[in-house]
Amino acid sequence: MTEPTVEVHPSTEDLLAAAAARFVAVVTAAQAERGVASVVLTGGGTGIGLLEVVRKSPGGIDWSRLEVFWGDDRFVPAGDADRNDLQARTALLDHVPLDPSRVHPMAASDGEYPDPVEAAAEYSATVHAHLAEYGAFDLHLLGMGGEGHINSLFPHTDAVREEHELVVAVTDSPKPPPVRITLTLPAVRRTRH
Known part of the structure; x- marks a missing residue:
C-alpha cells in the first residue's frame, strides 16, 4: 500500500479539474487492466x-464497461432532489x-424496499456480489x-463504528434527513483508489 498524499489546490475549480483527470485516469487504467472499472459516487456540491x-x-472512458455504485x-x-442518485444522473x-445493468443505485423509500434495514441488506448483497467478482x-x-462525515458515516454514531458489515441503514443522522443508507468503513477499505 502506498503512503497517502495531500494535494492542495488554489481554487475549487482547480480541485475539480485535478480530481476529474484522476477519475478518468483511474477508470481507464482499470478498464485496460481488468476490462471493467467500478466507481463509488458521492454527493455534495464538490x-x-x-x-x-x-x-x-x-x-x-468506455461507459459501457463502468460499474457505478x-x-x-x-x-x-426516488424523485426527491436530495437523492445523490438523482443528482449524479443529472x-x-x-x-x-x-x-443500465451496471448502474447500482441504493433503494429509495418509495421503492421495492420501504424499510431502510431491508434496503441496506439488498444493497449489501449487490456490493458483496461485485466484490466477490x-x-x-x-x-x-x-x-x-x-x-x-464521509458517506453517511457521522462522527460518534454507530455506523462509523461498524467493523464487519459493508452497508448499513442509518436512522439517526444528525443531518437531515435522518434516514439514509451508507457504505461503511470496511467497504471504503475495499477500494483501490
Whole structure:
C-alpha cells in the first residue's frame, strides 16, 4: 500500500479539474487492466461538480464497461432532489452511454424496499456480489461534511463504528434527513483508489 498524499489546490475549480483527470485516469487504467472499472459516487456540491467536469472531459472512458455504485444516499422517494442518485444522473449519468445493468443505485423509500434495514441488506448483497467478482472497487469518491462525515458515516454514531458489515441503514443522522443508507468503513477499505 502506498503512503497517502495531500494535494492542495488554489481554487475549487482547480480541485475539480485535478480530481476529474484522476477519475478518468483511474477508470481507464482499470478498464485496460481488468476490462471493467467500478466507481463509488458521492454527493455534495464538490462531488456532483466533479461529475459535471468528467462529463465535459471524459477522456477514454468506455461507459459501457463502468460499474457505478453510491457511497450513500438519503432514504427518501426516488424523485426527491436530495437523492445523490438523482443528482449524479443529472450531472453525468444521464448524459453518457452507460449499460443500465451496471448502474447500482441504493433503494429509495418509495421503492421495492420501504424499510431502510431491508434496503441496506439488498444493497449489501449487490456490493458483496461485485466484490466477490472483482475484489475491490477501483475508485471511491469521498466528500467530507462540515462536521467530518464521509458517506453517511457521522462522527460518534454507530455506523462509523461498524467493523464487519459493508452497508448499513442509518436512522439517526444528525443531518437531515435522518434516514439514509451508507457504505461503511470496511467497504471504503475495499477500494483501490
